[in-house]
Amino acid sequence: MQTKKLVVLGLGARGKIYATYAKTYPEKFDLVAIIENDPDRIEIAKNTYPTAQVFSDYKDFLKAGISADIVAVATQDKDHKEHSIAFMEKGYDLLLEKPIANNKQDCIDIYNASKKYGRKVIICHVLRYTPFYSTVKRVIDSGKLGEVITIHASENVGYYHQAHSFVRGPWQNSKESSPMILAKCCHDMDIIRYLMGEECKKVSSFGDLFYFNSEHAPKNSAEYCSDCKVEDCVFKAQKIYLEQGRDFSSYFTTKELTDENVLQDLKHTQYDKCVYKSNNDVVDHQVTIMQFEKGKTATHTMTAFSKEIYRDLKIHGTKAELVGVIEENWIEIRPYGKEVERIEIDVSKANVGGHMGGDFYMMDGIYKDLNGEKADGVTYLDVSIESHLMSFGAEESRLDGGRPVDIKK
């Protein structure tokens, strides 16, 4: 297979994974350019990937006429439309971060542009590529479960991850970024659609921002955690960013993540804000009910309120049920009237990225796809847009008290 030329637009948390993959596997991807507009990250780009050309403005890159097999668009949700259309117009194929865009019309505009310019767009639905969900899909396709009738999936965001990303961080406000069901759960909508193997016809959804608001602020709590005297607050920023959430600190510092640097650069940023006094409006719990073509059903529960970050899955078929937890790397197939079969999932080969091997296997799959080989899980915008329409439908339903919404492509 041939080495493919990769360009990364946005060297943030996601862009770094694609660049690191190319650096680790230079026989697969040649990182020809990085486009980044933050001065500190430009320096990181130059020092860490010295063979890549670095641009601070994507328009300069487009004028330079550099050839590439794929451009990873890893800027923020609200910028995806401008960036992806500009690159497609110039003839580049894309690896576009999810969500496709933060509103339905922009998603449709990107989809139409991909048709107009005849470009291939792969959406980073990383869960599809995880050994866990790939195994689940193979089990379904083998017929062991019989016909799949019901799927139940839950996404337990983790109290500290909710506080970082969806209360204080980039996805805190649906008007400025995306609603939760899109930002966080479009992966789950995609997986449910993928595993069900049928189009979703109708969704209904309920949910709310219950807890992370001024009503629940402790007495005498300050605006910023660094000024706050409340004892025993589990959401105290200094505690989160020095403990489980240390890696999240890259959202407010480009320095090495020592205790001293983290505490210094955190002070009085949005990440230091009291979780009960932030500019957040996205839900902290949401339940979505889905109906598929032949009347099959699925439910999805998203909740902020979990100790750990994990997703669990139950699939009920006519011959057996399947149960599993991705973060624990196990699946059980429980056939009716027969012995339980337990599968342990091996993710040890995935040495770049996260998502339980999803980032690693996605890049591997894209490499194969670009070389014309069959790659499990790789799908294009035509399919990905369906799961986004499910998310938009769910949000429309939630805002209208759970009214069922038809999903039309």
Ligand SMILES: NC(=O)c1ccc[n+]([C@@H]2O[C@H](COP(=O)([O-])OP(=O)(O)OC[C@H]3O[C@@H](n4cnc5c(N)ncnc54)[C@H](O)[C@@H]3O)[C@@H](O)[C@H]2O)c1
């Ligand atoms: N696939 C997944 O599972 C997954 C997980 C998290 C985030 N995401 C998505 O990935 C995207 C990026 O998220 P992130 O967490 O990496 O964000 P980030 O803020 O860490 O990274 C974005 C980067 O883009 C740069 N940038 C912004 N505008 C630019 C411009 N005009 N030109 C050049 N550079 C520019 C920023 O300086 C930053 O370095 C978002 O759409 C997000 O929703 C996907």
